[in-house]
Amino acid sequence: MKIVMVLNTSWNVYNFRMGLLNALRNDGHEVLVLAPEDSHTALIREAGFRFYPVTMDSRGANPIKDVRLVFELKSLYKRIKPDIILHYTIKPNIYGTFAAAMLGIPVINNVCGLGTVFLKRTIVSRIAETMYKLAFRYPKKVFFQNDADLELFLKNDLVSKNITEVIPGSGINLANFLPANEYRRNDPFTFLVISRLITDKGILEYVGAARKLRSEGLPVRFQILGAMDPQHKRGIDPSIIESWVKDRTIEYLGTTDDVRQFISDADCIVLPSYREGTPRSLLEAASCAKPIIATDVPGCHHVVEHEYNGLLCTLKSADDLALKMKQMALADNETLQKFGENGRKKVESEFDEKIVIERYLHSIRELQ
Numbered sequence: 001m002k003i004v005m006v007l008n009t010s011w012n013v014y015n016f017r018m019g020l021l022n023a024l025r026n027d028g029h030e031v032l033v034l035a036p037e038d039s040h041t042a043l044i045r046e047a048g049f050r051f052y053p054v055t056m057d058s059r060g061a062n063p064i065k066d067v068r069l070v071f072e073l074k075s076l077y078k079r080i081k082p083d084i085i086l087h088y089t090i091k092p093n094i095y096g097t098f099a100a101a102m103l104g105i106p107v108i109n110n111v112c113g114l115g116t117v118f119l120k121r122t123i124v125s126r127i128a129e130t131m132y133k134l135a136f137r138y139p140k141k142v143f144f145q146n147d148a149d150l151e152l153f154l155k156n157d158l159v160s161k162n163i164t165e166v167i168p169g170s171g172i173n174l175a176n177f178l179p180a181n182e183y184r185r186n187d188p189f190t191f192l193v194i195s196r197l198i199t200d201k202g203i204l205e206y207v208g209a210a211r212k213l214r215s216e217g218l219p220v221r222f223q224i225l226g227a228m229d230p231q232h233k234r235g236i237d238p239s240i241i242e243s244w245v246k247d248r249t250i251e252y253l254g255t256t257d258d259v260r261q262f263i264s265d266a267d268c269i270v271l272p273s274y275r276e277g278t279p280r281s282l283l284e285a286a287s288c289a290k291p292i293i294a295t296d297v298p299g300c301h302h303v304v305e306h307e308y309n310g311l312l313c314t315l316k317s318a319d320d321l322a323l324k325m326k327q328m329a330l331a332d333n334e335t336l337q338k339f340g341e342n343g344r345k346k347v348e349s350e351f352d353e354k355i356v357i358e359r360y361l362h363s364i365r366e367l368q
Contacts, residue, residue, distance in 0.1 A: 001368065004082040006034045006073070006092040008056055014040040015257075016170040016280065017088070021049060023357045029364075034076060052076055056091055066095055073099035084367055086360070087139075088112055090128070094135040101138040106367055108141040108360070112169075113277025113299060114149055133158045141363045145169045145277035148298030165363075169278025171353030172287050179289035179344055180264060183337050188219040189329040191293075192266035194259055194281035195226045195273070197241060199234045202272025202295060208318030209272075209325055210249050220329050225253040225262050263288050267336070268328050272313065272321050276300050283351050286310075286343030291336050293324050303351075309343035 003024055007013050013035055024031045032050045045051050056069055073096050077085065085107045087096045093109045100107045136142060136159040144150040144166050153159045195201040210222040229235040244250045253262060263269060269285035269292050276299025283303060285292050292310035294300035304310040311328060314320040
């Protein structure tokens with residue numbers, strides 16, 4: 001079969017979907033990728049996959065551009081003639097599905113996370129709900145990454161239950177994210193956030209917690225690894241980040257295509273996000289047997305079991321985050337090692353990439 005995968009960035013494809021792409025190819029399918037071009041496009045092509053560039057603004061909500069996207073995708077689908085299309089992220093899920101429906105091509109969609117758009121009843125959230133409801137009349141299957149997102153869609157009658165299924169995010173290649181051979185604790189104890197620098201990821205709460213713990217004289221380091229995103233409507237201004245670095249509140253580590261060494265060098269990975277699908281940074285950290293701290297919200301609390309493989313904190317509370325980080329920093333080595341070991345076990349049993357791949361292969365075979 002000819003299968004097309006559509007995402008909002010080439011970076012997303014290369015970092016999160018290459019395992020599935022390779023598995024589909026090994027299963028005898030011809031696999032093509034559609035996404036906006038970026039620095040990872042060449043890597044996808046080098047891996048042997050045909051790539052078609054798409055004009056897609058992953059952040060904007062311009063109706064004219066979005067209508068154009070429907071017809072751009074329709075034109076590409078008509079030319080490529082795929083047997084099945086796999087959509088990920090909101091714009092491919094909605095506008096790609098409309099395009100495929102016009103041509104009668106079956107699609108499998110993946111709701112990778114709802115972000116914060118559904119947290120409050122706003123005009124934007126109502127528009128998003130309407131668009132999902134219209135588009136999701138057509139897929140053969142819709143995967144969700146946690147139970148809470150699925151329940152929200154079912155409660156609001158946005159999708160038919162009989163085509164839905166929950167899978168563990170994009171899964172983790174357990175061979176790529178391995179625990180260290182022996183436990184080592186840093187002095188000072190080091191916290192690390194791996195995330196885009198936008199407010200929805202809890203960056204302000206992390207900085208607030210860092211300031212509180214520094215004022216108490218706790219000997220700890222606070223690091224952030226991830227891209228600045230000032231064009232995002234909730235992006236943090238680079239000058240503010242520079243001020244945090246200048247006053248030694250945090251260490252900004254920039255960006256990387258390989259987070260493993262940074263995870264290895266930290267004692268605890270933190271994600272104070274407001275809502276997630278299945279947070280990749282926490283899965284990677286747990287797979288590497290690192291203790292984790294996250295907010296008690298959908299997505300995060302599916303990965304973190306409180307006082308089993310990490311700690312959960314209150315949403316949007318720098319004070320509670322500081323309390324949990326202090327608890328972690330003062331924990332003995334035996335407790336930290338146990339958190340890490342439990343995290344690795346949890347990822348092995350629940351979030352192995354092989355689980356995700358098998359669910360896709362099974363769904364595709366049902367459509368053959």
